[in-house]
Every structure is written in C-alpha cells, then in structure tokens.
Amino acid sequence: MDREIQRSESPLSRQSRPTPTQSSAEILALEPVGAYHRLVLDTGSDVAARVSPGHFAALAIGGRDSSMLLRRAFSIHRADPGAGSIELVFAVHGRGTKALAAHHVGDSVDLIAPLGTPFPLSGGPVAAVLVAGGYGSAPMFGLAEQILDRGGRVGFVLGAASADKLFGVGLARALTPHVAVTTDDGSYGSKGRVTDPLPGMIRELGATEVHSCGPMPMLRAVTEIATAYGARSHTAVEEAMACGIGICMTCVLPVVGEDGVTRFERSCTAGPVFDGTKVRWEDAGTLPAGLEGADAMNPHRVPAR
Structure with a gap:
C-alpha cells in the first residue's frame, strides 16, 4: 500500500x-x-x-x-x-x-x-545552458523540454571520462543544435573538461541561466564561469544520502542563507538543486568558519560518513 x-x-x-x-x-x-x-x-x-x-x-x-x-x-x-x-x-x-x-x-x-527540490523554471522564455558529467545528464532532457515549451532556447555541454560513460548525446542533439561534448581521454568529442566549451556556449546563446549536475569540483567550476558571465547557476549535487527525507543529516552542505548566515542544509530536502553561488564549495565536508552553531575559531573535518 x-x-x-x-x-x-x-x-x-x-x-x-x-x-x-x-x-x-x-x-x-x-x-x-x-x-x-x-x-x-x-x-x-x-x-x-x-x-x-x-x-x-x-x-x-x-x-x-x-x-x-x-x-x-x-x-x-x-x-x-x-x-x-x-x-x-x-x-x-x-x-x-x-x-x-x-x-x-x-x-x-x-x-x-x-x-528533493527540482530545478527552478522561469515563467517565460529564457536561454539556458545545461551542463552535465556522465549520467548526471539524466534529468537535463526533461528540463530542456520544459524550457523549450516556454519558448526558450537551450544548449548542452556534456562530458565524461571516456566515450562509453557519456549519456544522452543523441537525446541532446534531438532537442537542439547547440551541443558540445567533451571527454577526458578524447575518445569522443573534444578532449578536455565540460568547463572548456562552457564560456563559448554561454556567449553563443546569450544564456542567462546555467543548470548543472555532476561531481562537486565540476559544479564549483561551472558556477564560477556562469557567474563571471552574468548567468544564474543552478546546481544539482551528487551527495550520498542515507535516508533521503531529511532526518539523518548525512548529506549536509554549508550554504549561505538570504540573511548571509551559513547553515548546514540537507541536500535531500533543500536540494539536490541549489543556487551555486550560495554553496561554500571549498568548505564541503568541514565545519567552516561562520557556520551557525559551530565553533568558528576552530574548524575541523567532519567525521567520515
């Protein structure tokens, strides 16, 4: 039942x-x-x-x-x-x-x-770049369809370690001609990282939004590039989740609130999609200085989960 x-x-x-x-x-x-x-x-x-x-x-x-x-x-x-x-x-x-x-x-x-909390959708047409590593692209195609249904434009930047670990390249190309593909070993598309073609894709589309899903270092780098080009960054984090409903606190990230205070937010309820500019990426896995309720003078590693 x-x-x-x-x-x-x-x-x-x-x-x-x-x-x-x-x-x-x-x-x-x-x-x-x-x-x-x-x-x-x-x-x-x-x-x-x-x-x-x-x-x-x-x-x-x-x-x-x-x-x-x-x-x-x-x-x-x-x-x-x-x-x-x-x-x-x-x-x-x-x-x-x-x-x-x-x-x-x-x-x-x-x-x-x-x-979880899904990707935010604007009420009207927008130009957005969707960035993903490996099978992190899974939610991006439905997101692209919804943006297109609202009269917007989308571009994809998909990357993986090798060709066999890419997911959805054909799906992306069926939705838009604006598709860039990278692999670490150069076995498909351009050799390099997803951050390499991202600036050009933002400029090409005049994108005001960048949506991404993948490992933490990638999300941090994508957010930095999107912000530098004046686009909003929405990131879906890939944190390990033991319960998925906000009870166990194993998936917390340090996130800056609207009041400027850093709090541990649960990826399973407040996320997995976060405003990338609010996540303290460099402090993930720590008790960072300024965290509400923590000793700001003596930050130390959170015990391994």
Whole structure:
C-alpha cells in the first residue's frame, strides 16, 4: 500500500514541493545503456505526475532481510504520467547498485518518490545552458523540454571520462543544435573538461541561466564561469544520502542563507538543486568558519560518513 512520507525541513529550505510517496513499484524494464543501466518502474500516474526535473527517487535494495539497510538515491531521468512510470539511470558502483542491476522485469522494489527540490523554471522564455558529467545528464532532457515549451532556447555541454560513460548525446542533439561534448581521454568529442566549451556556449546563446549536475569540483567550476558571465547557476549535487527525507543529516552542505548566515542544509530536502553561488564549495565536508552553531575559531573535518 502506498503511504505518504513526511520530511523534516528547516524554515529556510521549506518550499512548495510534492509530498513523496512510499510504494512497491514493479520493474517494467531494466537494460544496459552504455556504461549504465536504464530502469523503468511502474509507480502509478499520481507519483509520475508529481515529478519535475531534478527530483530523485530512493530505492530499498535487497528486501527486508538484507544487510543493506540504507536506500540508494537516483536522479529521475523521465516521468510518464500517462503510462504511470518513472525512469532512472544508474551506474554499478557497489553492492547496492550491483544487486539492483541483478533484478528482473516483473520484480518489485520499495520506492520513495518524488524527493528533493527540482530545478527552478522561469515563467517565460529564457536561454539556458545545461551542463552535465556522465549520467548526471539524466534529468537535463526533461528540463530542456520544459524550457523549450516556454519558448526558450537551450544548449548542452556534456562530458565524461571516456566515450562509453557519456549519456544522452543523441537525446541532446534531438532537442537542439547547440551541443558540445567533451571527454577526458578524447575518445569522443573534444578532449578536455565540460568547463572548456562552457564560456563559448554561454556567449553563443546569450544564456542567462546555467543548470548543472555532476561531481562537486565540476559544479564549483561551472558556477564560477556562469557567474563571471552574468548567468544564474543552478546546481544539482551528487551527495550520498542515507535516508533521503531529511532526518539523518548525512548529506549536509554549508550554504549561505538570504540573511548571509551559513547553515548546514540537507541536500535531500533543500536540494539536490541549489543556487551555486550560495554553496561554500571549498568548505564541503568541514565545519567552516561562520557556520551557525559551530565553533568558528576552530574548524575541523567532519567525521567520515
């Protein structure tokens, strides 16, 4: 039976967002896509209709008797309210994702969705560049479609370590002619990082917004470039999340509030999408000076999670 999940939120991060639902979701498709896996789940139209680009889902892996107690969080790639399904893309990294990849069509998984704060959307047309590393591009195609539906323009900058770890290049090119691709080893597109073609793409589109998803160093660099060119930076962080609903505090980041005070904000509720200029990227994983409630004179590392 489906049940609604109530999340713990601070007044600062509280926004209008859908209440997530816990349910048993049947696997409709599970197949390899390059270096990744594509997973389609039957969630019912109610859950799918509440998904916006940037939302994520948390899956329990292994069943009631499993030693893998923590849920795994995955960005939602697509939602189809008509079919009552959502689509996830994941890479096999450890025991949890390996166990998930071993499932079969017809199996069921325990799901909580939609979770998190999605990418903000302007009411009118805008020009935006969407930047992603690896399968961090998963939520970007639905976001691009919504921007285009509002009369805006989009460009993509997609990067990965190698060609097999790129995701969605064809999807991007089906949406816009403005697509730049980079790989660290030069096996596809230009050799280099996503930050290399980003300034040119911002200028080409006259972009006022840059949306990004990927590892922390990339998000920090993208934010610095976007800010230098006068564009707003919206970043979807890839923090490890143990609960996904704002209780455990394992995914906190130091974020500067509208009042100028730095607080630990939970990536699972206040994020995963943050204003990149508000995140203290260099202080992630520490108790930084000026943090509300911490000893500002003696910052030290947060114990490893």
